[in-house]
Amino acid sequence: MEDATVSAVAGNPACGDMITFYLKINDQDVIEKATFESYGCAANIATSSIVTEKVKGMKLEDAWKITWKEIAEEVGGLPAVKMHCGILAVGALKRAIREYYRKKGTSPAWLSPELTFEEKQALEEEELARILSKRLKTTGGT
Amino acid sequence: MNGSVRELLKAHEGLKHEVYLDIENSSIVPKEVVDVMLSYFNQKAYGNPTLTHKPGWEAFETIMESAHEIATFLGCKNLEEINFTPGETEANNLALLGLAPHLKDRGREIVISEIEPLSVMHVAEMLNRHGFSVRKIPVDNEGFINLERLKEAISKETVLVSLSSVNHEIGTIQPIKEAVEIVKDKNPQAIFHTDACDAYGKISFNVQDLGVDLATISSYKILGPRGVGALYVKEGVKVERILEGQIGTQKLWPGVENTPLIVGFAKASELAFRNFKENVERMRTLRDKLIDGILTKISHTVLNGPRDEKRAPDNVNISFLGCEGEALTIELSLNGVYVSSGSACTRRVLQPSHVLVAIGRKYEEAHGSILMKVTRYHTNVDIDYVLEVLPRAVERLRKIAGSMGVG
Numbered sequence: 001m002e003d004a005t006v007s008a009v010a011g012n013p014a015c016g017d018m019i020t021f022y023l024k025i026n027d028q029d030v031i032e033k034a035t036f037e038s039y040g041c042a043a044n045i046a047t048s049s050i051v052t053e054k055v056k057g058m059k060l061e062d063a064w065k066i067t068w069k070e071i072a073e074e075v076g077g078l079p080a081v082k083m084h085c086g087i088l089a090v091g092a093l094k095r096a097i098r099e100y101y102r103k104k105g106t107s108p109a110w111l112s113p114e115l116t117f118e119e120k121q122a123l124e125e126e127e128l129a130r131i132l133s134k135r136l137k138t139t140g141g142t
Numbered sequence: 143m144n145g146s147v148r149e150l151l152k153a154h155e156g157l158k159h160e161v162y163l164d165i166e167n168s169s170i171v172p173k174e175v176v177d178v179m180l181s182y183f184n185q186k187a188y189g190n191p192t193l194t195h196k197p198g199w200e201a202f203e204t205i206m207e208s209a210h211e212i213a214t215f216l217g218c219k220n221l222e223e224i225n226f227t228p229g230e231t232e233a234n235n236l237a238l239l240g241l242a243p244h245l246k247d248r249g250r251e252i253v254i255s256e257i258e259p260l261s262v263m264h265v266a267e268m269l270n271r272h273g274f275s276v277r278k279i280p281v282d283n284e285g286f287i288n289l290e291r292l293k294e295a296i297s298k299e300t301v302l303v304s305l306s307s308v309n310h311e312i313g314t315i316q317p318i319k320e321a322v323e324i325v326k327d328k329n330p331q332a333i334f335h336t337d338a339c340d341a342y343g344k345i346s347f348n349v350q351d352l353g354v355d356l357a358t359i360s361s362y363k364i365l366g367p368r369g370v371g372a373l374y375v376k377e378g379v380k381v382e383r384i385l386e387g388q389i390g391t392q393k394l395w396p397g398v399e400n401t402p403l404i405v406g407f408a409k410a411s412e413l414a415f416r417n418f419k420e421n422v423e424r425m426r427t428l429r430d431k432l433i434d435g436i437l438t439k440i441s442h443t444v445l446n447g448p449r450d451e452k453r454a455p456d457n458v459n460i461s462f463l464g465c466e467g468e469a470l471t472i473e474l475s476l477n478g479v480y481v482s483s484g485s486a487c488t489r490r491v492l493q494p495s496h497v498l499v500a501i502g503r504k505y506e507e508a509h510g511s512i513l514m515k516v517t518r519y520h521t522n523v524d525i526d527y528v529l530e531v532l533p534r535a536v537e538r539l540r541k542i543a544g545s546m547g548v549g
Contacts, residue, residue: 037544039464
């Protein structure tokens with residue numbers, strides 16, 4: 001999105017899942033436009049798509065309340081191995097909202113300084129990807 | 143049925159053409175094989191082959207004839223060397239686990255490669271937890287085993303070497319004869335097993351010429367039915383059963399033999415070996431048309447594995463950068479093209495294909511890989527259709543990846 005107010009990334013290509021969210025936010029803190037880019041599997045694309053559909057026209061405060069469980073339900077349920085795709089999509093959204101207020105230099109009362117479950121999971125997955133990359137590179141010849 | 147699967151299937155309605163290229167994961171059984179199998183369910187030889195009545199004797203006779211036919215194609219000395227199993231996984235388990243009790247007093251070293259199928263890799267790792275050490279020979283960027291490293295790895299302690307004749311994912315035809323010579327030269331006692339599922343019926347493969355002790359073959363890889371395979375065990379090599387129960391005609395696999403499946407396996411073998419040269423030539427032509435078509439029509443693509451004579455005649459494995467493989471399999475399916483991917487997303491763990499990682503592919507390349515196998519039943523029209531659908535599917539997914547893709 002060319003006129004995005006803010007963007008955020010979650011995931012890592014080493015895991016085969018990476019999402020970028022673009023949000024256009026007006027001066028009333030309402031999301032006017034939301035788009036995504038996904039280098040990922042079908043579950044990743046589907047959950048990202050649902051998140052962008054859902055947040056359009058939403059106040060940031062309401063968008064902040066969205067959980068990965070809601071998204072998983074709306075996509076019609078996710079198998080256990082694909083849960084992280086839904087978590088990643090919501091993680092990217094929350095990172096974008098946080099980034100918006102960081103850039104703005106304000107912090108509304110509802111925006112907890114502590115990381116949400118989805119943000120923590122996204123961090124964990126990114127860390128896992130790094131460990132995995134290292135481990136795979138050092139195996140062989142044993 | 144699961145609601146979302148029903149919806150997915152509904153999205154496929156009205157397909158104008160379908161091309162099944164996922165022979166790696168299950169065959170599409172030709173009518174002539176199915177027709178032969180059908181009569182064995184209820185018209186003849188439907189008895190248990192160990193029992194003393196007509197349908198039993200007929201079954202006995204049928205199983206022996208099938209074993210004889212397969213033994214001939216494999217170049218066995220006698221048909222007792224063929225042991226039917228429920229498939230490749232079971233035959234590989236039987237080979238490694240069944241040898242272990244006889245080998246453990248001779249030595250404790252097992253040698254495999256980095257690109258073995260999981261039914262060899264995981265079983266070797268299991269033996270590793272039970273007192274054997276496992277050495278994995280590295281491969282080059284086309285998947286060829288490093289013969290120097292193999293030579294170094296063989297010692298007096300080596301009891302078993304298991305190397306595939308043709309890699310199941312990237313089609314590398316290994317120099318198995320040289321590998322056997324290297325192993326036997328350094329340690330004549332070492333047993334050599336090869337998973338030959340992607341060699342049997344596709345390249346020239348003869349157990350006596352190669353000098354292997356054990357070989358695994360599978361029915362569905364040559365377009366026979368799923369649920370049957372065989373382990374060749376050279377006369378004199380001791381393998382123990384890994385399951386116990388009622389023993390019938392198959393000394394190494396208890397339980398009642400599945401005559402229709404065995405008949406289907408033999409028929410599929412017969413069809414693969416009848417006009418063998420033409421069949422192979424046909425597959426090669428289609429394979430190269432598909433590879434060249436993809437590499438010229440779609441940018442940012444990499445062929446995985448070697449080319450020409452060094453590659454299995456049916457194997458096409460290509461990485462599409464900036465395009466996640468599982469998403470691509472679904473996009474292709476919605477257009478009637480059925481393939482599989484080495485992406486982590488198609489697996490139960492977050493790890494891409496170990497074969498692609500072993501040949502040095504980056505994660506993005508492994509995640510964006512697509513595996514296809516052509517058969518003698520495919521036509522130029524099929525390949526043209528794939529070449530029409532694939533560029534559009536890749537383009538669509540690359541668009542979704544946007545700045546994270548290749549643009």
